[in-house]
Every structure is written in structure tokens, then in C-alpha cells.
Amino acid sequence: MTILDDLVRQLALERLEVNLYRGQSEDPGWGIVYGGQVLGQALSAAQQTVSDERTVHSLHAYFLRPGDVKAPVVYDVDRSRDGSSFTTRRVTAIQHGAAIFHLAASFQKPEPGFDHQDEMPSVPDPETVPTDQERLAKEAHRFPSFMRARVLAPRPIELRTVAEVDPMSAEVAPADRAVWFRAIHQLPDDVPGVHQALLAYASDASFLSVALKPHAVSWLTPGMQVASIDHAVWFHAPFRADAWLLHVIHSPRTSGARGLVTGKVFSQDGRLVASTAQEGLIRQRARP
Helix, strand or coil: CCHHHHHHHHHHCEEEECCEEEECCCCCCCCECCHHHHHHHHHHHHHCCCCCCCEEEEEEEEECCCCECCCCEEEEEEEEEECCCEEEEEEEEEECCEEEEEEEEEEECCCCCCCCCCCCCCCCCHHHCCCHHHHHHCCHHHCCHHHHHHHHCCCCEEEEEECCCCCCCCCCCCCEEEEEEEECCCCCCCCCCHHHHHHHHHCCCCCHHHHHHHHCCCCCCCCEEEEEEEEEEEECCCCCCCCCEEEEEEEEEEECCEEEEEEEEEECCCCEEEEEEEEEEEEECCCC
């Protein structure tokens, strides 16, 4: 069983009762639950209460408290509305008796309509871009020893960041990033919503840190506190998360110790399949 198989099993969840599910937590090595895990699991919980003919078209989420990697997460689904075309669900993620995360998701049955999209930017093909693991391995000697293994550990989602600057650099850079990503091997076809859940999981990676680039700091800068506050994804068209997807990210604004980032997700053939947005806490504390 591979690390991706483990992730798919985590996203499938355990059904405890009607509208109540339990998911196991993974430890990414940072002491708290990765936000993408809760996003993916909450979306999976909502999907399991919706008929297979309806697929998610949007989700909006708030991160309330850090998740405990040593404890499972319970997902309580509220069946807010089942309409003729749209289905709405609200999900609360709970640990130790307290809500750590809220998600609202809307599902729609297939329907024809007008169609237009932004053009995909011209970037190098994913096969010509080194993986993030390969790129970071060359700089591993510069990372603190406690962080080295965590940064270079295997991941269920392969990331290939286009023309990325040195993460240890203190240089000002544009608030932009383009990241190719895909699941490390083929996903099962008999799990409803698995591709959407995997995209939600991956959409939190390499995201908020884009807002740091114009300020010559990174998540490795001593004293930096960086945390997601809210997250949104709009799903526009079918896609496969085990085929290459390009996340084109831009941060239009930082202010008030918060940063806003937006993204567009394209399939390799140029279709805009999803849009993303997140606001997060960006705080630089004085070093002791």
C-alpha cells in the first residue's frame, strides 16, 4: 500500500451514524493537522450524503482551531437543502469536543449553459520541471536538522513548482507562483468525489506563502506565523487529480496581518477546471 492509498483511505472516512463520520489524522511533521486534510475529509463527508449524479461546484471553509495530529476528526454533516437542481451541505469538524473547522458545500446536477474561460498561461511542461523534492534536496544542508526529513518526506501529491525562488532567500519577488501537481499514481474510479477531494487537499499546498514573496520573507523566516483563516474552491469542469493540473497563484493584497491569495487550476490541455481563494494570518513576531 502506497502513501497515496493511505490518503484515499483517510478521505473515505468511517461512517459512525447517519450524517456522522470519522477521519484519521496524518502527521505531516509540523505538529498540527495539514489544512488540506480537513478540507478533503469534510468535502468527502458532505459528498457521501449527496446522490452520485450531483457533483460539488463550490466549497467555502473556515479554519477555527489547529487540528491535533494524534486524534481522529469527527465530521457532523447538516443536510441544509435538497433542491431540484442544487444540494447544500454544512459540515463541522470536531476534535476533543470543540469545532476546529466549518465547511459549506454546494452540489449541482449536470446542466448545459454558456461557456467561457480565462486562457491558461504559457509555462514549461511538467516533465521538464524538477519535483519540489528534487529541488529542495539540493538545499537540504541549509535547513535546520529537525526540519530536513519533514521537508523531503514522500508525499501523496507530486508537486513541481515552476521557476521558484530559493525558499531560504531574503529577496523581494513577485506575488505569483505556478505549480504543476498530480496524485503519484492512478486513483480508483469507484470512489465518488475522490478527484474533487484530492484537489481540495492539494489546493492548500504552496498557496498562502505566495503572499510572503513581496516582503522578502518565507515560511522558514524566524518569527513568522503563517496560518490559513478561510479557503474557497469553485469547481468548473470535470478533471482527474491523477493527471497533471497547473495551479496558477497570485496574491493581490496583504494588510492587517492578513494575506489574500487567489488561484486558477488548469488541466494540461488548457481547460480551467477550478478556481481557488484563501485568506490567512501573516504575522512576523519579534525574535527573542
